[in-house]
Amino acid sequence: xxxxxxxxxxxxxxxxxxxxxxxxxxxxxxxxxxxxxxxxxxxxxxxxxxxxxxxxxxxxxxxxxxxxxxxxxxxxxxxxxxxxxxxxxxxxxxxxxxxxxxxxxxxxxxxxxxxxxxxxxxxxxxxxxxxxxxxxxxxxxxxxxxxxxxxxxxxxxxxxxxxxxxxxxxxxxxxxxxxxxxxxxxx
Amino acid sequence: xxxxxxxxxxxxxxxxxxxxxxxxxxxxxxxxxxxxxxxxxxxxxxxxxxxxxxxxxxxxxxxxxxxxxxxxxxxxxxxxxxxxxxxxxxxxxxxxxxxxxxxxxxxxxxxxxxxxxxxxxxxxxxxxxxxxxxxxxxxxxxxxxxxxxxxxxxxxxxxxxxxxxxxxxxxxxxxxxxxxxxxxxxxxxxxx
Numbered sequence: 226x227x228x229x230x231x232x233x234x235x236x237x238x239x240x241x242x243x244x245x246x247x248x249x250x251x252x253x254x255x256x257x258x259x260x261x262x263x264x265x266x267x268x269x270x271x272x273x274x275x276x277x278x279x280x281x282x283x284x285x286x287x288x289x290x291x292x293x294x295x296x297x298x299x300x301x302x303x304x305x306x307x308x309x310x311x312x313x314x315x316x317x318x319x320x321x322x323x324x325x326x327x328x329x330x331x332x333x334x335x336x337x338x339x340x341x342x343x344x345x346x347x348x349x350x351x352x353x354x355x356x357x358x359x360x361x362x363x364x365x366x367x368x369x370x371x372x373x374x375x376x377x378x379x380x381x382x383x384x385x386x387x388x389x390x391x392x393x394x395x396x397x398x399x400x401x402x403x404x405x406x407x408x409x410x411x412x
Numbered sequence: 413x414x415x416x417x418x419x420x421x422x423x424x425x426x427x428x429x430x431x432x433x434x435x436x437x438x439x440x441x442x443x444x445x446x447x448x449x450x451x452x453x454x455x456x457x458x459x460x461x462x463x464x465x466x467x468x469x470x471x472x473x474x475x476x477x478x479x480x481x482x483x484x485x486x487x488x489x490x491x492x493x494x495x496x497x498x499x500x501x502x503x504x505x506x507x508x509x510x511x512x513x514x515x516x517x518x519x520x521x522x523x524x525x526x527x528x529x530x531x532x533x534x535x536x537x538x539x540x541x542x543x544x545x546x547x548x549x550x551x552x553x554x555x556x557x558x559x560x561x562x563x564x565x566x567x568x569x570x571x572x573x574x575x576x577x578x579x580x581x582x583x584x585x586x587x588x589x590x591x592x593x594x595x596x597x598x599x600x601x602x603x604x
Contacts, residue, residue: 241478253466260467268465277477350456351463358464373461379428394428398419405457405535 229293237284244284248277251294254375255301261370262305264359272308276301291384296375298385302367309363350408357407361400368393369400413440421454527553 227246235243260269262402280300287296358366371382383390416437421430424437441448463501482584568576
């Protein structure tokens with residue numbers, strides 16, 4: 226498979242097949258990123274198409290020193306932010322942020338709670354997490370999706386979102402803990 | 413060793429820690445049942461996350477994107493088509509004009525040439541007027557800069573050398589920052 230930068234170069238030269246290869250490669254990662262962040266498949270389908278069109282139009286502004294993948298995700302991220310802005314969804318502050326270095330006391334785990342955890346099939350827990358994603362504050366959900374659904378590295382997310390790596394790690398952790406607490410509340 | 417922070421437990425499970433820290437955590441886990449329990453819970457959590465079903469685009473998605481891109485691409489050829497249509501329209505008008513007026517082709521071209529020269533003369537006069545106004549404006553700007561430099565130089569000896577160096581350094585820094593921000597805007601073309 227050709228490398229992204231080569232495909233970009235060929236597209237700029239006028240080879241549309243190269244851009245179609247880019248679309249084929251990234252369509253599912255982008256739809257998952259947008260879809261899981263917004264919790265809406267149809268909207269994600271529409272936005273994913275717009276992201277690729279936007280990328281095509283501004284391909285000449287892509288700096289080959291950077292990774293194409295992060296550039297494309299950055300376009301998608303801006304699209305999500307624009308949507309939140311239009312919908313007046315709070316995307317800067319977090320609803321119930323945990324403090325950066327919050328003092329930690331080990332959880333007191335009940336034995337029946339543990340059993341309940343083990344009894345649940347992983348798939349079932351997965352489904353519950355999927356539902357609980359909508360309950361997360363949007364900015365946390367977005368970073369969680371980047372990390373655990375798109376499997377981007379913390380460094381890549383940091384570049385896409387223009388946030389320090391430590392902040393990204395902390396927010397992804399907050400998201401996981403909120404999901405975990407939600408699941409435990411349900412069990 | 414203190415109990416492990418949950419955020420570090422996740423990083424440990426995701427293989428994001430240094431070898432030294434990993435070893436420290438492993439040795440702590442051997443002796444701390446609470447942290448082992450905490451780790452097990454989060455391990456299940458991470459495993460369950462991988463079971464979240466993934467979205468997929470419909471089979472014809474890439475074709476749809478490409479068909480939406482084609483109209484953007486053809487915008488240049490649309491301009492060329494519009495240009496060609498304009499030329500054709502002017503040619504037809506000329507032909508009709510020649511057919512219905514008693515003017516010959518040579519006469520028509522002479523008249524056109526005359527009006528072209530007349531328009532050029534008018535345009536030249538306007539350009540000269542514009543350049544004159546521009547030169548007045550530039551002159552004013554230069555005088556203003558000169559005045560600023562003069563005042564600045566008269567002020568400079570009264571302050572210390574450190575302050576002078578600091579001011580120059582600060583000005584350079586601001587200029588570099590402005591240039592860098594312009595460059596970023598041009599390269600990325602995307603808001604962050």
